[in-house]
Amino acid sequence: MTNQKIIPKHELIIAAGRTDHQYWYDMWRYRELLYFLAWRDILVRYKQTLIGIAWALIRPFLTMVVFTIVFGQLAKLPADGVPYPILVFAAMLPWQFFANALSECSSSLISNANLISKVYFPRLIVPISAVIVSFVDFMISGMILLGLMAWYNYIPSWRILTLPLFIAIAFAASMGVGLWLAALNVEYRDFRYVVPFIMQFGLYISPVGFSSSIVPENLRLLYSINPMVGVIDGFRWAILGGESKLYWPGFMLSLGLVFLLLVSGIWYFRKTERTFADII
Template sequence: MIPYMKELFRSRELLYTWTMRDFKVRYSQSILGAAWAIIQPFSLMVVFSIIFSNIIRVPTDGIPYPLFSYVALLPWTFFANSLTFAIPSLVNNMNLVSKIFFPREILPLSSILVCLLDFLISCSIFVLMMIWYRVPIGWTTLLVPVILIIQFVLTYGISLLASAINVFYRDVRFVIPLVLQIWMYLSPIIYPVNLVPEWLQPFYFINPMATIIESYRRVVLYQQLPDWRYLGLAAAVSIVLIIFTYPYFKRAERQFADLI
């Protein structure tokens, strides 16, 4: 795996160029441009707030529901959009893959980096919301980069595996939206973790995104440390995943040009 990462590092200028190209192309003919990065999670937050703070009252331990949901929607939107764009990236760039030699993992990685830029843009609105609701920012917020790195590794590992499989079996593009929809409800986005029965939580947190989202909420809104047991499990799952999927991707890429 180390030789692959060295090769990727040597191609960092290509990765940067491709990422910026993707970012510009995504919003090139859009009236609102990069504002769409904010509109998607913000609109969901508004809908969830109307339903789950007025019609169905979800307990949030004193945190305004818009903040409660938005702090979870930001990383979830980053995760879901990353998979949506990264998984078909090889097939969508078949001309490059079949004719030009370069580390093919640049394509899914650049898609994730573009979504990371969207995530950072959306975070600016969240900061304004924190100020509006007068929720203080504690020192535990400094742990956000640690959680983000774990999420990034998890997302990249899944993207490498699924994008490679998608070259061989195009059914993956139909499966992903369904999986993401189910996965969203299996993660604590619209409800707090304490609604999950205590006996079920060890199984519930096998889902690494459940741990990651709950960790964001704890360190940012409640100024608490994350549950290191479950966050460590999420980190271990993410690392093991990428250790196995990266070599698989590199072995599979030898056949990409013949299949695409």
């Protein structure tokens, strides 16, 4: 009886589940992949469009014009002592950032299906890169606000120094909701139809075209259940200064909801990401 040499078989296993310590360490190790995905999407967005960067300026500008005419000229709503276009655009900035981030995040995993199904890396990198791309749009759109302030000779107060704090809150809100939608869109593809409805409906129930000060005092806390109310009011408080006031009970409620959305979004995403490669 001849001895046969047994050759062991090697299998490639893409390990989606990692301990928390290893996972967050891997996030740092794969940071270059995060930069690459974000930079790739930025190049695609601005190179393969007809008007490039101008699109990030035209869309919020036209929305601001419509809201100014409808709410400022026709409805004659109060402007908190500032030019109505500035009032509107100070809210358009965080809203556009939030809406763009939701749109990009919800489809980010599906768009990178080939990468996810073949290579291990922390899947959280994909939606984060999508939010970073939306943040670039946010920075470009900020040039319109600077132009409006120069046109109306409007000088912000010291509160403008707190703007990075509210930008961070807007980033957290976008990330929290975006993670939920990204994970749900993998399991239930119908969610791609839900996202445009959420953005359209949210635009009208958020104080973008009007000041939240017109909401009756006894309803303002309930109104602040919408986490974008606190984000938008915070932007206006920081940018407009002057008579702009922050409704602190509502802002703290919105801030708590943003934190809850972020934590629960990370939890749900981490819980479901081990199945992404199989489902996609």
